[in-house]
Amino acid sequence: MDLPPDAFARECASRVVLDRIGDRWTVLIVVALADGAIRFSQLRSRIEGITPKVLTQTLRALERDGVVTRTVFAEVPPRVEYELTELGRDLLAPIDAIRIWAEQHAARIVANRGRYDVAADRLRARS
Amino acid sequence: MDLPPDAFARECASRVVLDRIGDRWTVLIVVALADGAIRFSQLRSRIEGITPKVLTQTLRALERDGVVTRTVFAEVPPRVEYELTELGRDLLAPIDAIRIWAEQHAARIVANRGRYDVAADRLRARS
DNA sequence: CGGAATCCCTTAGGATACTG
DNA sequence: CAGTATCCTAAGGGATTCCG
Numbered sequence: 001m002d003l004p005p006d007a008f009a010r011e012c013a014s015r016v017v018l019d020r021i022g023d024r025w026t027v028l029i030v031v032a033l034a035d036g037a038i039r040f041s042q043l044r045s046r047i048e049g050i051t052p053k054v055l056t057q058t059l060r061a062l063e064r065d066g067v068v069t070r071t072v073f074a075e076v077p078p079r080v081e082y083e084l085t086e087l088g089r090d091l092l093a094p095i096d097a098i099r100i101w102a103e104q105h106a107a108r109i110v111a112n113r114g115r116y117d118v119a120a121d122r123l124r125a126r127s
Numbered sequence: 128m129d130l131p132p133d134a135f136a137r138e139c140a141s142r143v144v145l146d147r148i149g150d151r152w153t154v155l156i157v158v159a160l161a162d163g164a165i166r167f168s169q170l171r172s173r174i175e176g177i178t179p180k181v182l183t184q185t186l187r188a189l190e191r192d193g194v195v196t197r198t199v200f201a202e203v204p205p206r207v208e209y210e211l212t213e214l215g216r217d218l219l220a221p222i223d224a225i226r227i228w229a230e231q232h233a234a235r236i237v238a239n240r241g242r243y244d245v246a247a248d249r250l251r252a253r254s
Numbered sequence: 255c256g257g258a259a260t261c262c263c264t265t266a267g268g269a270t271a272c273t274g
Numbered sequence: 275c276a277g278t279a280t281c282c283t284a285a286g287g288g289a290t291t292c293c294g
Contacts, residue, residue, distance in 0.1 A: 014230040016237070021148075048136055065236045066235070079276090102141040179258095181288080
């Protein structure tokens with residue numbers, strides 16, 4: 001199977017990889033790692049609303065993919081740091097572009113939603 | 128509330144918008160719309176594995192956000208076309224960058240996963 | 255053709271509590 | 275500090291059928 005990669009194809013590897021982006025926390029975590037190594041609890045407090053369990057899960061998946069590294073320091077109290085690999089840094093650029101897009105257009109999108117919902121309500125009222 | 132937008136903040140609008148990206152199909156749909164207007168059934172066949180229900184759902188959400196337009200032609204048989212708005216085209220660039228990243232690095236990531244799983248198995252066997 | 259309507263089920267992920 | 279361990283439900287999404 002040396003076909004050109006096609007994310008639209010169900011079984012294509014790139015599709016499998018895309019599924020990882022399509023999770024609620026990956027984008028935020030990768031962006032949070034943009035500035036270099038960071039500890040578990042720092043991540044946790046930076047990303048509002050994430051629970052330790054889900055943070056661990058997502059970090060493990062990212063580590064498995066080779067996007068982040070996990071380094072345990074034999075100290076007490078324990079310290080664990082996460083850092084983007086080169087692969088992860090390659091991913092950072094497009095992901096951060098999305099974050100920026102979201103922040104730039106958020107207000108407009110929320111407004112769009114409001115207008116859409118009002119219009120939908122009107123339609124329903126007429127039927 | 129005119130704070131700078133911060134995707135890490137739970138209640139920030141940009142976080143809400145990011146949640147839309149964090150769904151399995153949005154990325155593929157937006158990419159599929161890259162080349163201009165396209166019909167429902169074309170989308171459906173282009174994106175392997177999506178069911179009509181989910182395609183409709185996701186398209187409606189995108190329409191609500193003002194990312195795509197939906198145009199119904201009064202013909203028989205009916206024809207409905209979807210197209211990116213300007214907002215959608217702005218989103219396309221970063222999203223497509225992610226698709227390209229995925230296609231470029233898919234093989235490596237799959238290999239990483241394999242290695243990780245083997246290592247994890249070894250660790251479990253020792254305990 | 256382009257959906258809407260149902261039914262159903264897996265599972266991501268939230269809350270909470272505990273541990274090396 | 276950096277996680278596990280449980281428990282649990284909200285909902286994303288699949289399969290199927292029907293409609294204008």
